[in-house]
Structures are given as C-alpha cells and as structure tokens.
Amino acid sequence: MPNTRSARKRVRQAERNRLRNKMYKTRIKTAIRRLEEALTGGDPTAIQEALRRAVSAIDRAAVRGAIHRNTAARKKSRLMQRLKKLGVVA
Template structure:
C-alpha cells in the first residue's frame, strides 16, 4: 500500500498505463496474427497488403516503447520472410 500522496498518485497512474499498454500489446498481436493468417491463406497480394498495414502498427508500438525496437524488427523480418517464401 502506498504511504505518500505521490506514491498513491503513481499507483493510480500505473493502473491506467497498464490498461493502455495492454491494449496496444493486443493490437500488436492482432496485427501479427492477421499477416500470419494471410500467409497461411496463400494469397500473396493480400498478405503483402496486410503486412504493409501491420508494419506501421508494429513500428508505432515500438516507438512508444511498449516493445523493444529489436523485437519489432524481428517480427517484421520474420513476417517478411514468410511472405517472400510464398509462391506467387
């Protein structure tokens, strides 16, 4: 339990930040899954279009430091490799 007014305020802020960060992390996972689903679907054009939109989502979440920039780069690299491995 927080003892000072400052600690109580930081605890309140942490609850809000945690909820917001969780929703951003969920958006990230959804974007990644959308690309993976498009790759499994077999339509390369659709997978590329989904990847382009997901890339901006991944980058924006990395910019907000919800995930590390290297983790974002790793996700983008693996998704890109999966799309390139698809036959046209």
C-alpha cells in the same frame, strides 16, 4: 499499499500505462494473426495489406514505448523471413 500522495499517483499512472501497453501489444498479435490468415488464403493483395498493417502496428507500439525498438525490429525481421521463405516478398 502506497503511503504517500506521489506513490498513489504512481500506482494510478502505472495501471493506466499497463492498459495502454496491453492495447498496443494486442493490436500487434491481432495484426500478425490476420497476416497468417491472409497467407493461408493466398491472395497477394490481401497479404500485402496485412503485412503493411502488421508492420505499422509494430512500429506504432515501438514509438509509443509499449515494446522496445529492438523487439519491434526482431518481430518485423522474422515476419519478412517467413514471407520471403514462402516466396511472397522479394
């Protein structure tokens, strides 16, 4: 248990930040899952829209500090590699 006022405040801040970071990470996972669902559907416009949303969610999380910028770059790179392999993205 925290003993000082500042330590108690840090506990509150850490919990608030943990929940915020969790929200951003969940948004990334959902966006990637929807992109994968669009890929199984095969509609090119739906795939492009899902890709745009996934990249946006990843970038937003990186800017907010929920994930490291290198992690964001790696996730985007792997998505692009998969799409390129399937011939969806040039």
